[in-house]
Amino acid sequence: MIKTDGLKKVYTTEEVETTALANISLEINEGEFVAIMGPSGCGKSTLLNVLGLLDNPTDGQYYFLDQEVSTYRERQRSELRKMNIGFVFQSFNLIDELTVYENVELPLLYQKVTGKERKARVLDVLDQMAIAHRKNHFSQQLSGGQQQRVAVARAIVGRPQLILADEPTGNLDSIHGEEVMKILADLHEDGTTIVMVTHAPQYADYGTRLVHLLDGHVVTENLRGKATA
Numbered sequence: 476m477i478k479t480d481g482l483k484k485v486y487t488t489e490e491v492e493t494t495a496l497a498n499i500s501l502e503i504n505e506g507e508f509v510a511i512m513g514p515s516g517c518g519k520s521t522l523l524n525v526l527g528l529l530d531n532p533t534d535g536q537y538y539f540l541d542q543e544v545s546t547y548r549e550r551q552r553s554e555l556r557k558m559n560i561g562f563v564f565q566s567f568n569l570i571d572e573l574t575v576y577e578n579v580e581l582p583l584l585y586q587k588v589t590g591k592e593r594k595a596r597v598l599d600v601l602d603q604m605a606i607a608h609r610k611n612h613f614s615q616q617l618s619g620g621q622q623q624r625v626a627v628a629r630a631i632v633g634r635p636q637l638i639l640a641d642e643p644t645g646n647l648d649s650i651h652g653e654e655v656m657k658i659l660a661d662l663h664e665d666g667t668t669i670v671m672v673t674h675a676p677q678y679a680d681y682g683t684r685l686v687h688l689l690d691g692h693v694v695t696e697n698l699r700g701k702a703t704a
Contacts, residue, residue, distance in 0.1 A: 476668055478505040482535035484521050495521040497691035506697030508663040510682030518691040519672040527560055527639045528552040557585045565642035567615040569624045575625050576610040582633040596632055604628045620651030626657055640671040657679050683690045
């Protein structure tokens with residue numbers, strides 16, 4: 476599903492040049508649950524943004540679904556992204572002015588799904604996330620755990636092949652954090668490919684593979700506890 480070869484991301488200002496990703500070569504197969512760990516500033520979120528087609532690399536190649544996408548323009552990235560990728564963020568990123576239902580419906584509007592189909596899919600996924608009873612509420616009326624369940628519902632309603640989760644438990648207590656991780660584990664069990672950035676070893680254990688980053692480099696990969704260089 477994903478392959479990068481010599482991927483680099485450099486941020487340049489008038490005074491300084493910062494290398495966020497340095498020569499990242501990585502493959503992620505369909506159906507994997509990959510957890511990415513590393514200290515703050517090591518390039519985890521930058522890597523997720525590039526994999527999610529939110530940003531282009533400075534150099535190197537990126538293949539997504541057998542397409543070389545490293546030089547795609549924003550419109551091309553947007554088209555590929557909206558049909559294939561769901562995002563879950565630490566800060567939820569819900570739109571305050573929209574209800575729970577409307578937040579979850581939004582990706583389907585971008586996909587131009589018909590009204591009848593939208594309604595059926597939104598209600599189905601809200602029921603799956605056990606948040607249907609809050610469908611007419613606004614995000615400010617929800618607990619952190621409920622907001623993250625809405626965010627997961629929004630990420631999966633478009634039936635993406637890939638979910639990218641950036642610290643999805645970062646703003647949650649341990650109980651709600653475990654709830655969100657169990658939801659992600661269930662989605663993986665159903666065949667969804669998941670790539671998740673996390674600081675928490677107990678949540679990284681949900682993954683089938685663990686990738687450690689340091690200073691923009693992949694330093695180790697662990698497949699079910701077996702380290703490989």
